[in-house]
Amino acid sequence: MRRLLAVALLTGVLSVPVAAQADHDHVATAKKASPVLTVTTRSVTASEARTASVTVRCRSSKTCRGALRVRVGGMDGTPRSYRVKARASARYTLRLTSAQLATVPQGGAARAAVRVRETGPKKVSTRSVTITLRRAAPATPPGPSAPAPTVPVPSEPPVVESRAYREKNWTPTSVDTCPASLHASYSVVGADGKLYPTWHPPTDVDPATGKACTYGHEHGDDPSTSDIYGWTTDFLDADGTSRRGVPFGYVSEALDTYAAGHDHVTRHEDNVGHKIIVANDVKMVAASPREYVRDEAGAPIACDFLIKVHQGSHSGDGLINNAHELLYSARCSDGTEIISSTLTRFGDANQFSRSCDAQKVLTSGSDLPDGFGGRRVIPDRFCVDRDVLVPDGRTSSIWALYEVWESANRIRTPDGTVLASFDPWFGVRNPSRAHAGGFVSSIIAMVDTLWMVDTADGGTAHGYPWDEHAGQHLAKGDPESPFDGAQRDYYLHSTTVDNPTATRIWWTDPYGDGAVTEPAPGMMRQWVSTGGNTDWPELERRTFNLQTDYGNGNGVHAPN
Known part of the structure; x- marks a missing residue:
């Protein structure tokens, strides 16, 4: 052991x-308050309208208050306030971003979490409750139909990958079971508009198989459990609404630019x-x-x-x-x-x-x-x-x-x-x-x-x-x-x-x-x-x- x-x-x-x-x-220090809100849902199906419903129960003798949001693929959804009467249950519909929904394969599942922040009756540090997020298979059309007219859609400029994402990202060893593509999905756009790796759990669910897998390394604490996570990442991220997180390798990327005009050597570090x-x-x-x-x-x-x-x-x-x-x-x-x-x-x-x-x-x-x-x-x-x-x-x-x-x-x-x-x-x-x-x-x-x-x-x-x-x-x-x-x-x-x-x-x-x-x-x-x-x-x-x-x-x- x-x-x-x-x-x-x-x-x-x-x-x-x-x-x-x-x-x-x-x-x-004073004894910290214990959570009183329980997430009773463990498997959730996300709709194509980017919604997912969960049931929660208030175990307190007073009204439970706070906020809920879904986290999947290293990204957070839109917070939803809750207010549940004492000793009662309630169901809440949470919204996902399009980027979150895209991490869940159609007809498959992904490991996700409901992030719970309790503000009443007492303040409790934000915590994660693990769930399985499922997505229905694409519907089979009843028969042939006339093709819809093609409407040109303006394309967005591609996201520039940082060197940390492009060259220093993780590669599985022979004893690791998670795919590199799943690891790469944990990413965030930094304040410079470039794509960076970010935190992920040491174990995950492979969307291709629906089975648990391991990365073989860990990045410490889940940053979203920090009371200053939103404040900090609002300052760090180019767009905290879509891929909020802590960018890995951001300073090294800036040093590449800074060193070009000053007498400095560059410096890049591994992902793990x-x-x-x-x-x-x-x-x-x-x-x-x-x-x-x-x-x-x-x-x-x-x-x-x-x-x-x-x-x-x-x-x-x-x-x-x-x-x-x-x-x-x-x-x-x-x-x-x-x-x-x-x-x-x-x-x-x-x-x-x-x-x-x-x-x-x-x-x-x-x-x-x-x-x-x-x-x-x-x-x-x-x-x-x-x-x-x-x-x-x-x-x-x-x-x-x-x-x-x-x-x-x-x-x-x-x-x-x-x-x-x-x-x-x-x-x-x-x-x-x-x-x-x-x-x-x-x-x-x-x-x-x-x-x-x-x-x-x-x-x-x-x-x-x-x-x-x-x-x-x-x-x-x-x-x-x-x-x-x-x-x-x-x-x-x-x-x-x-x-x-x-x-x-x-x-x-x-x-x-x-x-x-x-x-x-x-x-x-x-x-x-x-x-x-x-x-x-x-x-x-x-x-x-x-x-x-x-x-x-x-x-x-x-x-x-």
């Missing part, structure tokens, strides 16, 4: 390495490394004294976060390259707001910090610009030999392999004025590779430690997760491997805004510098609220998701 690698930390069995010495305590983080209603906690940060009325300040980071813990890319795409969206109850898309630099290029002792390891091969803070904490062969391949009587340290990418970000004007800064960290408890040594980006597969022997002392791997697969020669991309990069956590710290102007929309280079109020080729659009929160005290850096596994029982494997 697959277990979470956080168990050792929570029970105190293993010590936490240098990279994980942050305070893991959490301030107690894009990971979404959703954190709703997070109360801000001061570091010392440890207490909630409060607004002028005395209420604790709470923030919603929607983050997308590219973190490749399966390849040698992160061993040399420091710049990785980051979307950081935050909206707080005191008015602090930011939506930023950049290539964040985790420290400097051509180096990383060793996960088991924090020593700097030098590599080579990247021409990306150095950062101004942060670092990439990554395991290497030294950590494997010292802390995993150990003599009999010792237990291997899984935490010696704990990978943490520490970011430092800012939106800065040409004269050096910092309008906003933020610094989330991203952890991986089961990366699928370690640096093999030397100055290049060569790697060893972490799953190979199941049968490796340290020639210096005869040491082998002992303890969890190695004992559960002892001696097996699993391939790196085997779904049975305990090392798939899907056990991830994250750290939230500061979100600082200091914008004395009346301007909320700024344009920067792809790294967040040179903020101006007018766009130019290759510049990124950023949102920064006016005013500031520089009177906030120093915040505690808090860890979240230490018990989260995005790859449990869903076919996820390296590369992920």
